[in-house]
Amino acid sequence: MISELGLTNQHVEAQQAFFGKGVSERHRGIPYPGTFILDEGGTVVGKEFEQSYRDRASGSYLLDQLGVAPLDPGAQEQEATPGVKARAWVGTSTYRPLQKVPVHVRLDMADGVHVYVPPVPDGFVPLSVVVPGHEALLGGSARVPNGTPHAVEGLGERFFVVTDQVDLTVPVKLAGRGFELDGQQRAEPRPEGAATIPVVIRYQACTSTECFPPQELQLELGLTEEDVLRPER
Amino acid sequence: MTDQTALPVIDFTNIGPALGESFPDIHLPNQNGTMIDLHEARANRPALVVFHRSAGW
Numbered sequence: 001m002i003s004e005l006g007l008t009n010q011h012v013e014a015q016q017a018f019f020g021k022g023v024s025e026r027h028r029g030i031p032y033p034g035t036f037i038l039d040e041g042g043t044v045v046g047k048e049f050e051q052s053y054r055d056r057a058s059g060s061y062l063l064d065q066l067g068v069a070p071l072d073p074g075a076q077e078q079e080a081t082p083g084v085k086a087r088a089w090v091g092t093s094t095y096r097p098l099q100k101v102p103v104h105v106r107l108d109m110a111d112g113v114h115v116y117v118p119p120v121p122d123g124f125v126p127l128s129v130v131v132p133g134h135e136a137l138l139g140g141s142a143r144v145p146n147g148t149p150h151a152v153e154g155l156g157e158r159f160f161v162v163t164d165q166v167d168l169t170v171p172v173k174l175a176g177r178g179f180e181l182d183g184q185q186r187a188e189p190r191p192e193g194a195a196t197i198p199v200v201i202r203y204q205a206c207t208s209t210e211c212f213p214p215q216e217l218q219l220e221l222g223l224t225e226e227d228v229l230r231p232e233r
Numbered sequence: 234m235t236d237q238t239a240l241p242v243i244d245f246t247n248i249g250p251a252l253g254e255s256f257p258d259i260h261l262p263n264q265n266g267t268m269i270d271l272h273e274a275r276a277n278r279p280a281l282v283v284f285h286r287s288a289g290w
Contacts, residue, residue, distance in 0.1 A: 001259065007249045007284060011241045018240040031284040032248060038280045042256050042272050049245040053286050066279050 007031040015053055037065050050100075055173060058099040060091035064169055075106075080215045081205045083110035088199045088219045094226045095195060097176025103221065105129045105142065105168045105201060114161035115203045117147035121157040125204040125214035129168045132198050136175040139197075142168035172197060176225050193225025256282065 034049030
């Protein structure tokens with residue numbers, strides 16, 4: 001069935017060599033590791049495959065791809081701008097090394113408040129969500145949704161905004177005790193495998209009559225490493 | 234310490250069923266030896282079809 005689907009891994013030897021390992025009979029015929037996401041009709045609506053067989057999507061990340069991402073009641077909140085509440089949480093309370101987990105950010109905007117999204121004219125700050133990486137964390141940036149066109153009286157430039165509520169996700173990967181992250185050796189082990197995920201949210205909100213100062217929110221989310229089976233060496 | 238050989242960069246766009254395609258019919262035995270039809274088991278619900286290299290780690 002693996003070969004019928006065209007999934008037989010043709011790169012096993014190169015992948016093994018990258019990690020300084022050889023190939024044995026048990027590697028023959030194995031598939032590329034990954035996930036197909038099917039909708040209600042059985043149509044492929046997503047494919048999650050990693051370049052390294054050591055990297056995997058977590059269950060929480062895959063559920064997020066299916067649109068199942070419930071708000072964590074323990075999410076961190078900040079309301080730096082009147083009418084804009086930002087919340088951030090990780091889609092799981094624990095992590096396994098090299099698994100892709102989702103970091104969620106939700107912005108709730110009161111009636112009459114909008115937030116700019118790219119592209120914006122010079123001098124304006126568009127919405128962005130970034131998880132800065134560090135030695136044990138491979139971060140990234142969220143894909144910001146397209147906004148609706150918005151005209152500002154007296155200004156000839158084009159603006160795009162979001163209103164009401166917007167959800168953004170940044171998939172991140174963490175190293176664990178004894179696991180390298182993309183070939184980078186961790187400098188020192190963390191106590192009890194605890195991980196800190198920094199999240200930086202930048203935005204500028206306005207109403208029809210005033211604009212608020214741009215904001216940069218910095219939050220830190222925590223995760224605990226799960227005990228995992230060690231790979232055979 | 235990683236080997237100096239580069240990790241191959243694979244374009245998965247054309248590997249396996251493509252986005253927008255119907256996932257093929259699959260009939261495979263479960264852990265009890267009972268044959269399972271993927272689409273019948275889905276019962277018109279979304280699904281994840283996972284291929285993994287090892288269940289040992």
